Amino acid sequence: MKLFVVYIVYMVYIYRKLEIMTTFKFIEIKDCGHTSCPHCGAEGRYIYTWEMDGKVCSAMAGCYKALTGKLEKGEDVRYFELLAEKQAKNKPLNGWDKNIMRLQGFLAEGKYSAEWVNAKIAQVLSERKMFLAKKRW
Ligand SMILES: [Zn+2]
16 A cells, blocks of 8 residues: 655644634645545545544545535635645645745754744745735736
8 A cells, every 4th residue: 555644734723603612733635545434434545634622533535525614724724735635646736835845844854943934834825825815806
């Protein structure tokens, strides 16, 4: 079984709805070759892993979307989901993606402080957001 692991910077989002707080962390997407969904048992290839209220869950894309699609994850988490998907499926990466991956590499190597790297990642994400907002005009 070919195992390709994509590690994503832990992002924590807290949302409030009817005074219920759910914490959500997107963790990774794994290309497991031929496998089955840990949630429903359907056959598939890509396994998503995330953490919800402190519980780590795994499922294939369809179940992941059904289970977490209603959460207000925020634009940053949606971006990291997209990036992990591109990496797992070997899709072409753009300049923002490469920049973020380089910064995540720094984080993994411990080359710079997590605080500095996370600030840089936030900066790249806000530049991307500004660029996309301008494009929409
Ligand atoms: Zn499933």
